[in-house]
Amino acid sequence: MAKQERALRTREALIKSAAEVFDCEGFGVASLTTISNRAGVSNGALHFHFASKAALAEAVEEAAGRRLDHVTRQATRGPNALQCLVNATHDLARGLREDVVLRAGFGLSSEQSYAGGQNLRLEWRRWVEGALKRADGEGVLTENLSAQDVMLAVVAATVGFEVLGARDATWLSYRTLTRFWQLLLPRLTPPAVLGALRAEGVHGPRSRSTAPRIGGQGSEP
Template identity: 75%
Template sequence: MAKQERALRTREALVNSASEVFDCEGFSLASLTTISSRAGVSNGALHFHFASKAALAEAVEEAASRRLGWLTRLGSEHPNAVQCLVDASHELARGLREDVVLRAGFCLSSDQAYTGQRDLRVEWRCWVEAILKRADGEGTLNENTSAQDAMLAVVAATVGFGVLGARDATWLSYRTLTRFWQLLLPRLASPVTLGALRAEGVRDAQAKNPTRIGHQSREP
């Protein structure tokens, strides 16, 4: 059991180290020697767990996909589907700021030098599409806005924030996401539910000034 636990810890260390290197250098420039050194293991140990750099990248993407699934489930706890979408987008931005594995997974999905089995952008798009269909079905989506059009706008913006946030963290900030939703929600949500929605997300509303739609945030 102790040997199996060590193997799991070594594999996790390699995935975390690879995430850091892929995030900083991209797939093509990433060195297996650098990855193993950062993880504190030998090259032989790395090749014991992963046959190639591509196999290691696949493990990073798989780990990132699990984290994406977790944050979308966390964002789906609210009974209003539109609020779920807002909350999940804040969780995604927080994850891209703070979680190098999630960030590396998205980087690999857009890296032309790497062709993997997963695409986290597609996984995010599929979730957004599903939650908007739910909103349409429950009557919380504005009748003048189609779920498909809303999906295109939300996915383009949130994925774009992730790309821009790689160089400027303000694109992934709480304020940026809040202002985006303040702009979009009047078009996206049904009038009967609009006043109850929080552009800053339910989780952040407990720690910051509530931002009801139609009221400007007090933060600078």
Template identity: 60%
Template sequence: MVKQERAARTRETLIRSAAEVFDREGYAAASLTGISSLAGVSNGALHFHFASKAALTDAVERAALRRLTEVAEVPVPSAGRVQSLIDVTHGLAAALRGDVVLRAGFGLCGEASRMPAADLRGWWQGWVEGTLKEAEAAGELHPGAAARDVVSAVVAATVGFEVLGTRDVEWLSAATLTRFWRLLLPSLVSSALLAELAPEGGAAAS
């Protein structure tokens, strides 16, 4: 049992170290030697857990997807599904600021040289689509705003913030997300619902 726990800790350390190297240097420039050195283990120990760079990269992406699904697993607030969408975008931005594994997972999705083991951007698009369809079915959207028309704006903006945030963390700030929602919401929901929503998300949404 002790050996199993130690092996699990080593594996998690390697995944985090790989994420840090991918985040800092990019996938192509990252080396297994650099990753094992950062993790404080030998190359042999790294290869015991991951047969190749591709296998380690796949593990980073899968770990990142698990974290993304956790960000999105929030109860629907009393204000409805649009508020849930607002809250989760704020949660995602905060997680991207502080979680290098999640950040690296999104970054790896942009690597044209490989097929991702877990497509975080694709999963995010699907979640946004599903949430907006639920909001539409619940009558939360403005009569002139169809869910399919709003998805592209929300996904493009949030993924854009994620990409730009790798260079300037201000793109992932609560203020940036709040300004985005203040701009979008009047065309997305009725004036009656607008008064109930909190574009700043978080505790203000409850």
């Protein structure tokens, strides 16, 4: 059992180390020697767990995919699908800021030198599309507004924040996401629904003096 636990710890250390190197240098430039040194293990130990750099990248993607799945499952806590979508974008942005595995997993989606089997940006698009279809079915979208058009706008913006945020975390800040939703939500939903929505997400600050409000003033705590 102790041997299995040690092997699991080594594998997890290699996945995290690979994510850090991929995030910093890119898949094409990253070397297995750099990854193993960063993880504090030998090249032999790395090859025992992963046959190639591509196999290691696939493991990073799989780990990142589990994190994305957790983000979207947690986002189901809300009064309607539109609020769930807002919540998910905040949680995803926070994860991309703080979790290098999630960030590297998304970054691998655009690596031309890596043809992985999992595209997290595509998975994110599919989830956003499903959330907006649910919102449309709940009647919380403005009449005659196309859920497909909204999906394109939300995905383009959030993936743009992800790409820009890789070098400037301001793009993934709570304030940036909140302002984005403050601008967009009044176009997406009737006034009767808008008043119950929180552009800062359900995990944002609840203080009236600090929480940004749709159409109002506020500052990031």
